[in-house]
Amino acid sequence: MSVSRRKFLGWLGAAGMGTAFGTSANAASNKHFTGYPDSMGILHDISLCVGCRSCEAACNKVNELPPPEKPFDDKSVLDKKRRTTASVHTVVNKYDNAEGTKGPVFVKTQCNHCLEPACASACFVKAFAKTKEGPVSYDPSVCVGCRYCMVACPFNIPTYEYDSAFSPRVMKCTMCHPRVIQGRLPGCVESCPKEALTFGKRDDLLRIARERIRKHPERYVDHIYGEHEMGGTSWLYLSNTSFASIGMREDLGTTAAPNLTAGALGAVPLVVGLWPVLLTGVYAMSKRKEKIAKEEEAQAVGDAVAATKAEGEEKLSAALAKAGKDKDSAIKREVKKALEEAAKAQKEEAAEAKTEEDA
Amino acid sequence: MSQEAAVFGETSPPGKSLYTPFNVIAGIILIVGFVITILRFTKGLGAVTNLDNNYPWGIWIGFDLMAGVALAAGGYVTSAAVYIFGMKRYHSAVRPAILTGFLGYALVVVALHYDVGRPWRLPYPFIMQQGTTSLLFEVAACVALYLTVLFIEFSTAPLEWLGLKRARSIVVRLTMVLTIFGVILSTLHQSSLGALFLLAPSKLHPLWYSSYLPVFFFVSSVIAGLSMVIFESTLSHRYFAHKMDETHLAEKEGVALGFGKAASLVLAGYFTIKVLGISMDNNWHLLGTGYGMWFLVELLGFIALPCFLYAVGVREKNLCLIKWTSGLTVLGIILNRLNVCLIAFNWHLPSDEKYFPHWMEIGISVFVVTAGIVVFRFIVTRMPILYEHPDYKDSH
Numbered sequence: 008m009s010v011s012r013r014k015f016l017g018w019l020g021a022a023g024m025g026t027a028f029g030t031s032a033n034a035a036s037n038k039h040f041t042g043y044p045d046s047m048g049i050l051h052d053i054s055l056c057v058g059c060r061s062c063e064a065a066c067n068k069v070n071e072l073p074p075p076e077k078p079f080d081d082k083s084v085l086d087k088k089r090r091t092t093a094s095v096h097t098v099v100n101k102y103d104n105a106e107g108t109k110g111p112v113f114v115k116t117q118c119n120h121c122l123e124p125a126c127a128s129a130c131f132v133k134a135f136a137k138t139k140e141g142p143v144s145y146d147p148s149v150c151v152g153c154r155y156c157m158v159a160c161p162f163n164i165p166t167y168e169y170d171s172a173f174s175p176r177v178m179k180c181t182m183c184h185p186r187v188i189q190g191r192l193p194g195c196v197e198s199c200p201k202e203a204l205t206f207g208k209r210d211d212l213l214r215i216a217r218e219r220i221r222k223h224p225e226r227y228v229d230h231i232y233g234e235h236e237m238g239g240t241s242w243l244y245l246s247n248t249s250f251a252s253i254g255m256r257e258d259l260g261t262t263a264a265p266n267l268t269a270g271a272l273g274a275v276p277l278v279v280g281l282w283p284v285l286l287t288g289v290y291a292m293s294k295r296k297e298k299i300a301k302e303e304e305a306q307a308v309g310d311a312v313a314a315t316k317a318e319g320e321e322k323l324s325a326a327l328a329k330a331g332k333d334k335d336s337a338i339k340r341e342v343k344k345a346l347e348e349a350a351k352a353q354k355e356e357a358a359e360a361k362t363e364e365d366a
Numbered sequence: 367m368s369q370e371a372a373v374f375g376e377t378s379p380p381g382k383s384l385y386t387p388f389n390v391i392a393g394i395i396l397i398v399g400f401v402i403t404i405l406r407f408t409k410g411l412g413a414v415t416n417l418d419n420n421y422p423w424g425i426w427i428g429f430d431l432m433a434g435v436a437l438a439a440g441g442y443v444t445s446a447a448v449y450i451f452g453m454k455r456y457h458s459a460v461r462p463a464i465l466t467g468f469l470g471y472a473l474v475v476v477a478l479h480y481d482v483g484r485p486w487r488l489p490y491p492f493i494m495q496q497g498t499t500s501l502l503f504e505v506a507a508c509v510a511l512y513l514t515v516l517f518i519e520f521s522t523a524p525l526e527w528l529g530l531k532r533a534r535s536i537v538v539r540l541t542m543v544l545t546i547f548g549v550i551l552s553t554l555h556q557s558s559l560g561a562l563f564l565l566a567p568s569k570l571h572p573l574w575y576s577s578y579l580p581v582f583f584f585v586s587s588v589i590a591g592l593s594m595v596i597f598e599s600t601l602s603h604r605y606f607a608h609k610m611d612e613t614h615l616a617e618k619e620g621v622a623l624g625f626g627k628a629a630s631l632v633l634a635g636y637f638t639i640k641v642l643g644i645s646m647d648n649n650w651h652l653l654g655t656g657y658g659m660w661f662l663v664e665l666l667g668f669i670a671l672p673c674f675l676y677a678v679g680v681r682e683k684n685l686c687l688i689k690w691t692s693g694l695t696v697l698g699i700i701l702n703r704l705n706v707c708l709i710a711f712n713w714h715l716p717s718d719e720k721y722f723p724h725w726m727e728i729g730i731s732v733f734v735v736t737a738g739i740v741v742f743r744f745i746v747t748r749m750p751i752l753y754e755h756p757d758y759k760d761s762h
Contacts, residue, residue, distance in 0.1 A: 132497050
């Protein structure tokens, strides 16, 4: 099989189709996103939280979640570290031995509503979206249930309804998106008796947080958690102790999740573009090699045959020549022999004649 | 022997009972798997798995998907070697490799139906909304397309079996395009399976997390593909030698030596870039920790060692050593995928919160592998896989 023009054009067409199938992804672009303007957020002042769990109760009520095993005024649940579950969108945890504090420190945990969410970046059916109001929304009507969002979330927030056979959903805090659109406060913020939670525009919240740190440098750690973590989150945290000592990871970095996979996604057009060209080239080379090898083989065989033939002829002519020579010498020999015999006969005759004379 | 008896009884002499050890064990596994299947789809994932909110992915992803896709790489590796690089002497290895690849991918998709919450929505990423920012979208698209490519590539065997000459000749003419398409798709999704974890730098242990993850996964898939061809050929020869034609038997040894040599070289390259990965992130100090020891077990015991053993086996033409090494290499690839997906994942979690599979999860994985073996056996005992169909000799 040789590479005909038609075949080559066919492959070119296939390569073109491959390129057309390539995915386009903004994640691989150099766009810089710092959050929707005027989007809302919540500032959690950890130093003000008393662990009353009112927010948990409100969250449960607002989201119509199943009733808890132990009532919300039962403080014993705080003794064990908890995480969000399919029926609990927010939990308050107690840390007794936080750095540089006397009493226990209480931290509320829920979806942080990242500015560039890992879950949204990970979802292959776009079930997650960062809304312009601030909350990260989830659409269960398209969710396949691959749970890559749960793998991707750096804060370990999304949960899954593993016990549902026919309509399992990913469950997480919605930042009360339906209420926010109506101009109402999220359930947890509304219920907080100590004003540990402040709802507002994220930009305003950052100003408030900075102001508090400036006014009470002795009280706060000089860091607003969520301002830059993983590219920034809509939930912001102020703390009176190091974040690491209250279960909040300080090693997450400031790279937004989509940027982590941008490089890999950017390689797609490269592979789709380069492979067909390279492989077709390799194929053409191996074909050509094969062809040349075949030709060389044919050439070698021809040469060998010719050489054998020539050698054979040479041998033959040599043999013939030798045969001729042999014949000549045989004749000479015979002639010589005959002459010798003749001479001998003559001698004998002469001798005979002499004896006869003597006699 | 009747057709039905042949399904199960081909390896035993005619007239013997259907209750051979293989059939009994396979039968039990299939029945248990069937029962778990019913439980899974009527009671939900929670009833049969130990998955939780910290470990959304278990062995159905770590083993069935991650390892399954890697081990099914023999198809594209072999067809590329033979059709693109022109290594005709391995031609008899193409069909078994394509069959193994096709069944591997088909089973990956089957296993995926168990794992995702709503399997009937698996086409949604293509027909509803395309989440193109997700590497999982790339994986899904490539696996779907590549399964189709493998099906077409494989279809020559059943078409010959059924005597459909015209359809077969159309497929054969597509060989080159399919092979190139297969290499593109495999490069993309093999690497993307590793790239999936690029999104979780805070969860995957730094020794396994690397910006090279996609490269690691792609290169190791080549190793897995080469080793699986040797491994599968060894098993096929043991059980289906009577199905092999002279060409296959004559080329078999060359395939093991050639693929063993290639695997040794690629393993050496893989070892080098793994070490490069540690250097790039300067993670040397982590080698002294518990996870570091485990990393060294993988790096030395399942990458460096098989690399060396393959090299020795090839130099001394020790086929037995090459065969055992292929098994060791396959285990190493499985170990690597389990490490990335499960063992070194969530390494911050205390050990009591870590995941260990439920026996029913293992049951489904065993069920899926067994189903693959049974189907493989059904096909090689009927279709021209290990031998050339007499009507189409010299037609390639």
